[in-house]
């Protein structure tokens with residue numbers, strides 16, 4: 001299995017969301033988490049392509065050209081400083097639904113923040129421009145100090161939870177196929 005791990009935004013060109021009080025940038029948080037996820041996947045023998053670029057066309061093009069089996073984009077949410085929780089954006093295809101379910105259920109179990117669930121966003125650039133099952137994870141709200149502190153102490157668990165979700169995906173798809181045959 002080959003997985004494309006995209007860290008959201010760009011450390012030189014686009015910070016993404018920020019938390020001024022805690023001096024955090026989404027691009028840095030996403031980069032750090034993506035590196036941990038990559039480490040855990042590679043430790044389990046999974047090939048990983050890593051990309052963090054302002055140019056999302058180049059990111060998706062690379063994932064498609066390299067024949068990646070799965071695409072995952074890591075982000076942190078922001079709203080009004082009080083919104084809280086973990087959500088995963090999916091295209092709505094069966095593959096993205098299953099992958100999103102695997103990642104979301106593992107991640108919310110370790111962060112234990114409000115479960116904002118899976119949300120269909122078929123128009124999102126990285127979801128519509130990739131040919132393999134793809135999801136975009138909004139790990140927690142970076143502008144909510146409570147969310148961030150919870151994440152900060154469980155950073156490593158969060159990375160492992162995401163990697164575990166990715167590794168559970170093939171089995172889930174097989175199960176879904178068998179269930180489909182039986183129905």
Ligand SMILES: [Zn+2]
Nearest residue numbers: 008016075076
């Ligand atoms: Zn973002």
